[in-house]
Amino acid sequence: MSNDVYVVGTDMIKFGRFPERSVPELGAQAALMALDDCGLTIQDCQAVYSGNLFEASGGVGQRILREIGQTGVPVVNVANACATGATAFREGWMAIKAGVYDIVLCVGSEQMGSGLLGGGGGSKGIPTEGLLGSGTMPSVFAHVGLEHTRQYGTTFEQFAKVSVKNHHHSTLNPKAMYQKETPLEEVMGAEMISYPNTKLMCSVNVDGSAAAVLCSEKKAKELGLMGRAVKVRASALTSDPYTPRNIAMMDFNAVTRLAAKTAYEMAGLGPDEVDLIELHDCFATAELVHYENLGLCKDGEAGQLIDTGATSLGGRIPVNVSGGLLSKGHPLGATGIANIYEITTHLRGEAGNRQVDGARIGLTHVVGAGSACAVHILEKA
Amino acid sequence: MSAALKPEPTTKGAVPFLVVPKDGAAPYLAGSKCGKCGEVVAGTRLTCGKCGARAGMAHVKLGSTGTLYNFTVVYRNFPGVPVPFISAIVDVDGGGTLKGNLLGVEPDPAKIRFDLPVNIVIRPVPQKDKDGNSYLAYFFEPRA
Numbered sequence: 001m002s003n004d005v006y007v008v009g010t011d012m013i014k015f016g017r018f019p020e021r022s023v024p025e026l027g028a029q030a031a032l033m034a035l036d037d038c039g040l041t042i043q044d045c046q047a048v049y050s051g052n053l054f055e056a057s058g059g060v061g062q063r064i065l066r067e068i069g070q071t072g073v074p075v076v077n078v079a080n081a082c083a084t085g086a087t088a089f090r091e092g093w094m095a096i097k098a099g100v101y102d103i104v105l106c107v108g109s110e111q112m113g114s115g116l117l118g119g120g121g122g123s124k125g126i127p128t129e130g131l132l133g134s135g136t137m138p139s140v141f142a143h144v145g146l147e148h149t150r151q152y153g154t155t156f157e158q159f160a161k162v163s164v165k166n167h168h169h170s171t172l173n174p175k176a177m178y179q180k181e182t183p184l185e186e187v188m189g190a191e192m193i194s195y196p197n198t199k200l201m202c203s204v205n206v207d208g209s210a211a212a213v214l215c216s217e218k219k220a221k222e223l224g225l226m227g228r229a230v231k232v233r234a235s236a237l238t239s240d241p242y243t244p245r246n247i248a249m250m251d252f253n254a255v256t257r258l259a260a261k262t263a264y265e266m267a268g269l270g271p272d273e274v275d276l277i278e279l280h281d282c283f284a285t286a287e288l289v290h291y292e293n294l295g296l297c298k299d300g301e302a303g304q305l306i307d308t309g310a311t312s313l314g315g316r317i318p319v320n321v322s323g324g325l326l327s328k329g330h331p332l333g334a335t336g337i338a339n340i341y342e343i344t345t346h347l348r349g350e351a352g353n354r355q356v357d358g359a360r361i362g363l364t365h366v367v368g369a370g371s372a373c374a375v376h377i378l379e380k381a
Numbered sequence: 382m383s384a385a386l387k388p389e390p391t392t393k394g395a396v397p398f399l400v401v402p403k404d405g406a407a408p409y410l411a412g413s414k415c416g417k418c419g420e421v422v423a424g425t426r427l428t429c430g431k432c433g434a435r436a437g438m439a440h441v442k443l444g445s446t447g448t449l450y451n452f453t454v455v456y457r458n459f460p461g462v463p464v465p466f467i468s469a470i471v472d473v474d475g476g477g478t479l480k481g482n483l484l485g486v487e488p489d490p491a492k493i494r495f496d497l498p499v500n501i502v503i504r505p506v507p508q509k510d511k512d513g514n515s516y517l518a519y520f521f522e523p524r525a
Contacts, residue, residue, distance in 0.1 A: 130462035142453035
């Protein structure tokens, strides 16, 4: 018997703003939905991996169990920037891979509030935001985009097209925060936050949760769960390797390239064999650079790739069919598992109007400031 | 009598690697140079992030000129932060990379060019902290 690991149950709540609810309540809801998806209960789970960033010190995983059943199992609370949910998922995967458990529950949850993320200084001395450049996330990812412009001449319009595409995709996803078309002129004409990212090119701050039940092959067969099971072909996690500018300008490219390379090698396949991708479009500028980081096109061709529509639903390699972080929303700790949910749903052929026809292999990618990157490759069993 | 224990306000760097010497010498930006691979980075490091060698990270002064590697124009920020401004990434001549504000150029993406040669200048800023300390920050200006 192999020690392959399968996603047997997964779900996410509709992303939105739920100020009256608590993070554990949100996480508990997704956990119960994922358990229901495979007909298991919390009594079946031997460990829980909980991803949450903003309440990382608060034992969110244990508080989720207070909502759904305190079975006494080990709980691991994970925080790893925007890779938080994916890291929780990976920890669960590793535990089964190692043969320690047969069934684990992975949950990601986050309550975001509103406003800009990031910014410099403040804890000691004087705030440096606006004095020594900008550390806000729209600015950090504006730098990422303009570096691509510097190298390849990528235009404001090409970046904006990412947002048009992902907002269009979200009209097909009832669990996305927004279901609203945003024509190119509307995206480009929206309030400029940090050039070239307008307001409609920034991900949506939402509350949300997603969960996945992972199972060993042996147990999945015993329980008769292989019919809708999705195999984890690869799980890669990286931190940013040294690059000369990364202290002043966070490098989301090198960390992603390393994760992608590791994942493709582990899966024994290349980007040409991937049928759909959920990647980290925290800002429109980010999606374009990740086309190249994930090997969807050659270096310098990302602008052309969005122009040709290859990454739209129906194109050669659909990207962020869920609506992505730009329109589905980005609850940091939940995002990584929500991506797993989206890919799993397509591989099962259950994605409804946004189904990528004949999808067999899908890839998820998240990268967080700091930097941390996680890439997972999934395959229908 | 606690007021008497409060230290006299002083002048500090807005970031730890902007060093204001106590002897009145000119303030400067501090970097570290690896004794093995020679890589230079802004700030202090225990060992070299590039090669990991423990050959020692020498305290060096960063250069005062550089070139504009990258920028963005920031139009929306936190309350109280004046906008628009240019957030710039500058490769320092002699090693190291800094993020800071580019002054003396209109904050219009169409009017900013990559590879612009800049001077790196250190100046007092209006901001003070709650203890009344004054601060110096560094800025980039187009080099004539």
